[in-house]
Amino acid sequence: MIQPVNALAPKVFFKGRKNELDNPVNRKLEKRLAILNAGGISAVAGALTTAIARSYTASWKNAGMFGVGAALVTMMFICPRFMYKSGINSYKKEKELDVFTKEKEVQKKLLTDVNEAIDHGDSELNVKLENYSKAKKD
Numbered sequence: 001m002i003q004p005v006n007a008l009a010p011k012v013f014f015k016g017r018k019n020e021l022d023n024p025v026n027r028k029l030e031k032r033l034a035i036l037n038a039g040g041i042s043a044v045a046g047a048l049t050t051a052i053a054r055s056y057t058a059s060w061k062n063a064g065m066f067g068v069g070a071a072l073v074t075m076m077f078i079c080p081r082f083m084y085k086s087g088i089n090s091y092k093k094e095k096e097l098d099v100f101t102k103e104k105e106v107q108k109k110l111l112t113d114v115n116e117a118i119d120h121g122d123s124e125l126n127v128k129l130e131n132y133s134k135a136k137k138d
Contacts, residue, residue: 025094027087034086038079046071111135 050060050067057063114135 025090025097027090027094030086030090031083034082035079038075038082041078042071042075045074 046067049070050063053063053066054060057066114131117131
């Protein structure tokens with residue numbers, strides 16, 4: 001009996017078998033790492049500005065304000081550049097890995113075809129062994 005779906009019904013998660021040759025490049029992770037790198041560089045720039053500003057100002061509060069301002073300006077200018085470069089690099093990685101996975105799929109298909117031809121062929125055993133050894137050599 002089919003029952004209607006309501007808010008209290010448990011969700012069904014269909015998890016198919018993931019292909020082992022899927023592309024492992026994660027663009028979201030690459031962008032997050034770019035933002036993290038830009039944040040680290042801006043924090044260092046802010047700390048250096050605070051240390052330098054402390055020698056010219058009377059209090060740490062004023063020097064800290066200069067440091068925070070320098071960190072924000074640094075983040076504003078560096079973050080877009082890092083995100084742009086990470087996008088280009090992740091695109092390049094995806095294309096390289098796509099070529100690699102396509103090559104592996106073609107190689108797998110070729111070897112299975114050769115194995116099937118060897119198993120179901122009507123030629124002599126020597127010809128079968130020669131074909132198989134040629135396929136394994138390449």
